[in-house]
Amino acid sequence: MTAISVSGAGAVCPTPTIESERVLLGHGSGGKLSAALLRDHILPWFTSPALRELGDAAVVPISGAELALSTDAFVVSPLEFPGGDIGVLAVHGTLNDLAMVGADPRYITVGFVIEEGLPLATLDRIVASMARSAERAGVAIVAGDTKVVERGKADGLFITTTGIGTFDGTFRAAPTGARDGDVVLVSGPVGAHGMTIMSVREGLGFETELISDTAALHPLVRQLRQAVADDVHVMRDPTRGGVASALNEIAAASRVGIELDEQAIPVDPPVFAACEVLGLDPLYVANEGIFLAIVPASVVDSALAALRAHPLGTRSRKIGRVTGANAGTVWVRTAIGGTRVVDMLPGDQLPRIC
C-alpha cells in the first residue's frame, strides 16, 4: 500500500453548470424547475393581474360578481390505481383548486386526449367514475372535447378539466395571507397518493396496503369556514411537490417563516415504510385528498374540532407555526431536537442508491 497518492491539488469535480436547452422531466415536478419554467417561459407572456398571486384558482370579475376559475391537466401512469383513476383525479383536482380559494365548485368542462389503441372498456370505466365523482360532489360536467392521437403519441389517456366556482360572501383565500403567529394545520396523513402511484408503477412490485387519498375537499373546507367564521388565512392542497413545496410557496408569497414539528406530521405506516425503502421524504410526496390550512392561533381548537368532525378530516393535526423570522424559509424541528431546512427540491425526488 505504498503507492497510494492523495493529491491535494486538482480537487476534482466536473465543469460548471449545464443549462438545459430542452424541457426536462424535472420541469414537471412541482419543484424549483417547475417554478423556473413558469417564471421564465410562461409568465413573461401571460400577464393578467388574476395570475399574479399564482393561487390554486384565479378569482375574476364577471358582470359585477366574482368567479373562481381553474384548469388542470392530468397525466398519470397507471391510469387506474388503488383508490381511484385518472378520471377521479381530474374531477377532484379541479374541484379542490376551486375550494382552496374559498369558492363553491359549480361546473366542470373536460378534455380527453386519447391514444390510439386504448381499450374502450378502460375509457368507459374512467368516464363512468368521473360522472360518479362529479355527481357525488354536486357539480355538473357541462362541456368537453375528445381528440385521438396516434399510438405512441400519448400515454393511454390524458385529461384536462376546467372548473368554475362561485363565492358566497366576501371570503377569499390567497397564498399571501399567512401572518406571524398563525398555526399550520393539515387535514390528514401525508404522502398516500404519491406512494400509491409509485408502488403500482411498472417495475416497483412491493406489496403494500397503499391507497390513494383522492377526495373532493370542498365539503370539508366549508365545514372549517363555518366553524371559524371565515377566519382562515391560507388554504392549499399539497399535490405534486407535496407539503414541503406547498409551504415553501406560501412562505415566499406571504414573506414569513414556517416551522414544522416533525413528530406532529401524520404519516401512515405503509407510506412511511415505502418512503424508508426508497429513501424518499414524505413531505415531498404528492397528495390528492388533504389540504393545508393556515389559521390564527385563536381559532385553532375550533378549526381542528370542525375538521375532525368530517369523515375526510378525522386525522387533522396541527403541524407547525408561522413566524416573522427567516422569511421565505420552511424548516423542521426534528424529533431529537435539531433543525433542518425543508427547501423546495430542484426537480423530482430521486430515490437513493443505498
Place this chain on the structure above:
Amino acid sequence: MKYLSEYRDARIAKALAHRIRATASRRWVLMEVCGGQTHTIVRQGIDELLGDAVEMIHGPGCPVCVTPLEQIDRAVALASRPDVTFTSFGDMLRVPGSDCDLQQVRARGGTVRVVYSPLDAVELAQRNPDRQVVFFAVGFETTAPANAMAVWRAHQLGVRNFSMLVSHVTVPPAMIALLEAPDNRVQGFLAAGHVCTVMGWDEYEPIAERYHVPIVVTGFEPVDILEGVLLAVTQLEAGEARVENQYVRSVRREGNTAARELVGRVFRLVDRKWRGIGEIPSSGLAIREEYADFDAELRFGVQDIHANESPDCRAGDVLRGQLKPIDCPMFGNVCTPMHPLGAPMVSTEGACAAYFTAGRLRSPVAGGVQ
C-alpha cells in the same frame, strides 16, 4: 415501525449526546464514512447535539459523489446510443458529466430509465430482446452483491442483450488513503454499517492497529450514530484503537458469506479513480474475464473515453474532510442543487447537498425562533 422508531427515540438520543459531552475531555475529530450517515447527521441535527465534544467530518462514502467524471461521460455515451436502454438508480441522473447529464440525454431522445434493482434491468432486457439494456453499477460493497447477482443471473439465463457499466469502489483502501495523507485530521472512524453487513469487519482490524485509530461499525439512525460516536470517543479517551461493532442487529464479524462469495465470483479488484481523491490502487471492482461478455465498456468500446476534471470546484477537499461544505466559497451561491458544480451537491447523501438542503439556515434558525 419496528427496528426503526426505537432508534429515533429523542430521549435516548439526548441521553447519549449528554454522555458523549461528559466523556470527551477535548474536541475529537471523527469521520463518518458513509453518505447515509452524513444524511442522518445533517437531517436530524445530530452535529448540533454534539456541541464542542466532537467534530464530525464527512467521508467519501457517497457513491454518487465519488463516481469519476469519465464514468459519467461513458454513461452519457452509452445512453445516447439509439440501440441502448440505459438503466440507473435515480440519483445518478443529475450528476453532471463533461457535456451533459443523463436527464438531458433523455430529453434529447436517449432512452434512460430509473430502476430500483439491477435485477429489474435484467428483466427489462428479457422483455425487450431487440434493445441493448445497460445498467449503471455504482456504489460500495453494499450494492455489489445485487449487481453481481444481476450479472450471474443474466449469465445463467443467457440474456445476451444485458450488460453493466461498472464503477464500484471499496471502503478500506479509501480509509487508508485518507490516513496516509500528510494533512489527515481524522482520529477515529464510524465505519459504514451496511458495507460491513456484507463484508464483515475483519479487514478493518489491521487498519485500526497500524494507524492506531478506533473504528466503530455503526448504523444509520440517530441513536446508532450517537452510540457509535460514544464508543469511538470512549476508546480515544482511553488511548485505545480497536474495531468495535455498534450495529450488532445487522453486522457479523464475517459479514454475509454468501454475498461475499458471489461478489468474488463475478468481480475482481482493480485500481479505480475516485472523484476528489484520485486513483487508489485496488479500490475498485470490475467484471471478471469469465463474465466479460456483460461488461458494457468492452461491448460498446467506451473504455477509451477519458475526462479531466476541473480544478475550480473543491469537492475533493470536502470528500477528504479538509473543508466543510459551508466554508467553500462556491457553496450556496455558484453551487446549489439546482446548478451543482460537483457531485456532492447532487445526491442527498452528498455532504454539500445535505448541508444546503437541510442545514443551510441552521444558525439563524436556532438563534432566532426557539
